[in-house]
Amino acid sequence: MTIIWKDFITEIKTRELFSSMFIFALLVVIIFIFSINLSLIQASEVGPGVLWVAFLFAGTIGLNRSFMLEKENGCLQGLLLAPMDRTALYFGKLVSNFVFLLIMEVFTLPLFMVFFNIDLLPHLLPLLYVIFVGTLGFCAVGTLLSSLSANLKTRDIMLPILLYPLIIPIIIGSVKMTGQVLAGEPLSSMMNWVSLTLCFDIIYIAISIMVIDFVLEE
């Protein structure tokens, strides 16, 4: 909780993380809007892919920034010297990243709705569930890999290279579920995708707990 409190206080003061993620997500949506001819293609067909690409790229910026803050002035060393389990450090950063990303996604949804002319309101609850599950998996593996890449000189390049292949199952599941939700299908009709995404969330969190001690060691 202390790490989450510190991350929120820092973000409230700087607004660096939210603003950079939100502007990036907005730009991605705008670029796609101008490159897709929506009179030929149904918005609900391409929309889910665009939405998750925006979340993914903006989220990567957030993950990179998250551990960069800890590397400044050797703060990560200060955290590692505190008498707490390193799993607690992982969960603190995971929750912070997850909440920041969710806030950015919630702000992006109305703009997506306007640009793609899709009425999200009738599907809002199942859509938020899909976003919640997809974002959790993305942050679970992303937090682990950002802690790993924080020690590398090429961290800006390494994080996406390591992260994107691992989150393919989660992103495919999330895009498929989002598409079906926007088509008006209930969540119960896509249990295979829900189960797949949830399974990967659990697997990635479990693996992170097992390896975080080694990842954070110098």
Next chain:
Amino acid sequence: MNEQIKPDSSHSIIQVQELRKDFGCLQALSGVSFNLNKGEFLTIFGPNGAGKTTLIKILTGLMRPASGSAKIDGFDALEGNAMLRSRIGVISHATCLYPDLTALENLLFYAKLYGLDDPEERANESISTAGLQLRRYDPIRTFSRGMQQRVAIARATLHDPSVLFLDEPFTGLDLQATSDLKDRLRGLHTGKRTILMTTHDISCGLEMCDRVAIQSRGKFSLFESVDCIDQSNFKNLYTKSLEQ
């Protein structure tokens, strides 16, 4: 191994035996052994790349050695358990402070991380001890290097550690800040606290320590009580030790 490196270990708060650490083909530590008694102040001198920071990182549980053993206050330092970490404090040239948080918020954050009772009171006390009560609500990024180092000392001593590790704490400080830091370190050393410091500043290092070591090429080439060495001739001794 010389006699001084293996004194009476029954009173030792730090016991280090044959620590070795390699980074690829580079040997950072090649069999460091020493004991330090409770309340003693050890200063380690050595050139860049001698393995001083590596030694501190291993003793504080931030890094694993290739072989050897180290105990601090009865705890195995190589396991890096939470009980040990609650007994040690580390100050280095990196302040471990968040630049966008105020001095008080930084100390409050660390007080909460260390699970201290009444963290607000402890953070306020520490910032007063550091002489920065008027700047407590200012962000760390607006502080001078010397003031940041004072907050860093307050951070490292919030939980009243019995052993303090100082890794080149004088780096980047001006004369006044160096003098302030020396006064603060003397205050911290008074009484029970054991201190292990690495530095390049010979006069500062010799002034405060009870024991002195010279580390070169990953091992101690000298480990003596400061009373047993000729301080006026220490620079020559240092140069000779490096040549050995």
